[in-house]
Every structure is written in structure tokens, then in C-alpha cells.
Amino acid sequence: MPELPDVEGFRRVLSDCGRRCVTDIEVCDAGVLRGVTAKRLRKEGEGRRLGEAWRHGKWLFVPLDGCPTLVFHFGMTGSLWCCSPDEPFAGHDRLVLTLDDTRSLRYRDQRKLQGVQLADESAVDRILERLGPDALTVGRAELTDRLSARRGAVKSALMDQSVIAGLGNLLCDEILWRAHLAPRTPARSVGEAAYRRLHAAMGRVLRTSVRAGCVPPRRSWLTGRREDSEPRCPRCGRPLCSGRLAGRRTVWCSHCQP
DNA sequence: ATAAAGTCCTGAAAGC
DNA sequence: TGCTTTCAGGACTTTA
Structure with missing residues (x-):
């Protein structure tokens, strides 16, 4: 689920909490903690006031009043x-922060593929330096420069967080479909006009998705069709193609994306 | 049993 | 040839 728009929604959840104080931290499953023990997290975090949460790509950073940043x-x-x-805990609530004793902030995750860490300034920098510019704000010239430096398929490049941060499998397929670009097109042979379309499609898809807090499952979007038993292109009605690229299921329309 | 929208690591292949 | 980049696959984890 969580690609850039979802994480942006989580940032809003935090933003709506304002500058409340973390009065209690409960670690329900220490398996989600990365590089920090439950004991240290509680010791460092409890009694701290929340700062303004910010996001880069699929990472969410929550400053805690002059001490290490909570990173999700x-x-x-x-x-x-x-x-x-x-509210009773849900099955996969892994970490619960109580704010001013009046609100409960819950990090929920069924699979523990990633997790939560406590990062000082240099640890935050180490995360950021592995990431490209955020997909929501990257300019067309920079997008073109970064993608065209890649030899592989354009979808692989879009998926690579060190090239552009924030796009996941669903968004990449959606954006490529809107830009009339086949996912296996070598990134360096995508022409100027197609890069223009790609950047425009990325902006539109992201802005709409951010507003919704997820990639909306609309029938008029490619994403809204991928779970169909015989998916058809929302634009031309022809059957959609499905294959594997960069280790991910990839859906495209061979007619609209030559 | 298979596959799933995440990243990281490895070893191999490809490109310059 | 040698270095770097890219890819494919597996690992991690849990459940439908």
C-alpha cells in the first residue's frame, strides 16, 4: 500500500496532532524497531514534544524536540x-504513542518488512543521501537528467529510490500508462517529448493520489483494473498485458504504450 | 502453495 | 582488461 501518497497521508495524521507531548510509548512488538531498543526509545522519546513531521519519498521523519528524530x-x-x-488495539499495532494522555498514535504493520528508528542528524543524512529528489516536487529537467543517465528499463529507473524517491509499483505503472510509454523502454532512449509527458503524468497522478491519501482505485485509472480477472485498458478497451519487470508485476497496454 | 503496493543484499551480466 | 552500473533473485514477514 504505502507509496508516496499514502505516506503523505500519514504525515497529515501527524500534522493534525500538532505539537503535543509524547506522554507514553508502548512497544507492542519490538520486531519493528531498527537500531534502537524499546527501553532507549521510551527513555529518549517520552516527555518530548512533537515537531513538524516531514516526508521524503516513502520515509516519514518526526522530530522530537531537540533529540533524535523518529523515522518511520x-x-x-x-x-x-x-x-x-x-480504542482497543488492532491486531498489528506494533508501536503506540500516547499524546498528552488524550490521543493515541498507532504504527500498524502486518508484515514487519521495515520499521521505526531513532535517528540523529547524521543518521537522517545517511537515509537522505541514498534517495533521489522527491517525486512530488522534482522538476522536469532534473527528472529527465536523472532518468536518461540510466541504461535499463524506464520502469526500473522510476522504481529506483536513489533516482526518484516515492514511486512504487502501482504508481509507476499508472504514470507510464498515462505517458504512453512502454515500461521496458530503455530510459536513455526515451525522447524529449516522452519525458515531457512522463513528468506531466507523474505530477497529475501524484497530486490526485496525495489528495486521496492513496492511489485511488478508479476504473478510469490503470490501477483500478489490475485486479480484474481479464483486465482491459480503460482508454482503448483492449486486454492489458501483464508481466514481470524489476521483480514486480507490471501491467501495461501494448496498444497505448508501444 | 502462491503472491503481495516495501527495501536490502548478493552475484552475475552488461556496458563503457 | 577493469571498473561501474544494472538486473535478477532471494531474504525479510504475514496473510489471504
Whole structure:
């Protein structure tokens, strides 16, 4: 689930919590902690006030009032919820922060592929230096430069977080379909006009998805068709192709994406 | 049993 | 030839 738009939604969840104080930290499953023990997390985090949360790609950074930053990654199944402390825990609530004793912030994740860490400034820098510019704000010239430096398929390049940060499997397929670009096209042989289309499609898809807090499962989008038993292109009605690229299921329309 | 929207690591292949 | 980049596959994890 979590690609850039979902993580942006989680950032809003935190933003809506304002500058509340973390009054309690409960680690329900220490398996999600990366490089920090439950004991140290509680010791460092409790009593701290939340700063303004920010996002880069699929990473969410939550500053805690002058101490290390709480860093979330949501893997394939993670999410962040804010509710009343009285709300019973869900099955996969792994970490629960109580805010001002009146709100409960819950990091939920079925599979523990990624997790939560406590990162000082240099650790945050180490995360950021592995990431390309954020997909939501990258300019067309920079996108073109970074993609055209790649030898492999354009989808592989879009998926690579060190090239552009934030796009996942669903978004890449959606964007390529809108840009009339076949996923296996070598990135360096994508022409200027197609890069223009790609950048425009990326902006439109991302802005709509960010508003929705997810890649919306609309029938008019490619994404809305991929679970169909015999998926057809929303634009031309022909059967969609499905294959594997960069280790991921890839769906495209061979007619619209030559 | 298979596959799933995440990343990381490895070894091999490809490109310059 | 040798270095770097890219790819494919597996690992991690849990459940439908």
C-alpha cells in the first residue's frame, strides 16, 4: 500500500496532532524497531514534544524536540493512525504513542518488512543521501537528467529510490500508462517529448493520489483494473498485458504504450 | 502453495 | 582488461 501518497497521508495524521507531548510509548512488538531498543526509545522519546513531521519519498521523519528524530518506513503494509486511547488495539499495532494522555498514535504493520528508528542528524543524512529528489516536487529537467543517465528499463529507473524517491509499483505503472510509454523502454532512449509527458503524468497522478491519501482505485485509472480477472485498458478497451519487470508485476497496454 | 503496493543484499551480466 | 552500473533473485514477514 504505502507509496508516496499514502505516506503523505500519514504525515497529515501527524500534522493534525500538532505539537503535543509524547506522554507514553508502548512497544507492542519490538520486531519493528531498527537500531534502537524499546527501553532507549521510551527513555529518549517520552516527555518530548512533537515537531513538524516531514516526508521524503516513502520515509516519514518526526522530530522530537531537540533529540533524535523518529523515522518511520511503512514497507508494504504499514500505516499510521490517530485515535482515542480507549480504542482497543488492532491486531498489528506494533508501536503506540500516547499524546498528552488524550490521543493515541498507532504504527500498524502486518508484515514487519521495515520499521521505526531513532535517528540523529547524521543518521537522517545517511537515509537522505541514498534517495533521489522527491517525486512530488522534482522538476522536469532534473527528472529527465536523472532518468536518461540510466541504461535499463524506464520502469526500473522510476522504481529506483536513489533516482526518484516515492514511486512504487502501482504508481509507476499508472504514470507510464498515462505517458504512453512502454515500461521496458530503455530510459536513455526515451525522447524529449516522452519525458515531457512522463513528468506531466507523474505530477497529475501524484497530486490526485496525495489528495486521496492513496492511489485511488478508479476504473478510469490503470490501477483500478489490475485486479480484474481479464483486465482491459480503460482508454482503448483492449486486454492489458501483464508481466514481470524489476521483480514486480507490471501491467501495461501494448496498444497505448508501444 | 502462491503472491503481495516495501527495501536490502548478493552475484552475475552488461556496458563503457 | 577493469571498473561501474544494472538486473535478477532471494531474504525479510504475514496473510489471504
